[in-house]
Amino acid sequence: MFRIFSILLVGIMLQGCASKSYTTKLETPIERELIKNDYFSSIDSKSNKHLSASIGDELFVMNRFLPSTKEVVSIIPPTGNKFPYSSVWSGTYQYNDGNSGDLIVYTTPGYYKGTIGILLDENEEMATTHPLVQVEGFKKGRRWKLNANGKFFTIPSINIDSWALRYGGHNDNKYIFEIVNKHESKNTDVLQTIYVSEEKFRKGFIIRNVLILGLNTDEYGVIQYQISDVLARNS
Incomplete structure (x- = not known):
């Protein structure tokens, strides 16, 4: 009986030592500040850079995201x-x-x-x-062990807008642009065709809150331009 008790006691001691604790309770808990994500878009990284497009190319693909209200x-x-x-x-x-x-x-x-x-x-x-x-x-x-790394807390983002602007060429002294649907669409549906004069192209024009500034057009019809998200300035 004493031997059985001794074995049980040793087993309990070993089990208690199997996972040594290195934690100390804080007297005052640390209250976290909830993380915050701002509005952002897929063209933020291309803002004000010199870009180029040939006929049939997409000038950019726009995806706008808003953070959810919950962490x-x-x-x-x-x-x-x-x-x-x-x-x-x-x-x-x-x-x-x-x-x-x-x-x-x-x-x-x-x-x-x-x-x-x-x-x-x-x-x-x-x-x-x-x-x-x-x-x-x-x-x-x-x-x-967790099969993950990096941030533990996240704020998911919601895609509120998804479209592209395609260059359709130059005709009758006007630049042709097409707004192409990208949101939940497997087809390249043209939502709208826009004609822009040479003057507006050079001064800059706004399509769906994206500013496009034309810089140059070479002999092969390739346009050079800059873009920026107007909504990003106001967020």
Whole structure:
């Protein structure tokens, strides 16, 4: 009987030491500031650069995005419960295993009542390959791997506009442009044909809140131009 008790006691001690905890509860939780994403478009990186297009080419493809109003966690954890899609997380523990440096463990009451949290660095990126850590309970210190990296919290964006502007050539001293549908369309539907005079081409003209400034036309009919998103200036 004594031998059985001794074996059980050793087993419990070994199980308790299997996952050493390096977490310390913070006296004052760290309240997070919700991340914010601004309006952006697919032509932002091309703004005010010298571009060129031949007849039949698309001058640009415009996709406009607006952020949703909720910050979410879309990662799937290996534990039985999923992360709450939209919840308030706070830094409640500090973690340091001697090599990691000081990291913050973020928890939320909506995920295992705050007993399991996520290890994040100062940029709120997952700090290790096993960033999920149990901070309370019998198996305190247990870690899990996540098949993800980078930012833990995200704000999904909604595509509110999708179209392209195609160059149709030059005829009767006018430049021809076609607005082509791109949103949920497998066909290149021409939504509208626009004729632009030489003067307007040189001074700049606006189509669907995109400013196009014509710079030059060479002998082969290739146009050079600049573009900028008018809405981006006002966002």
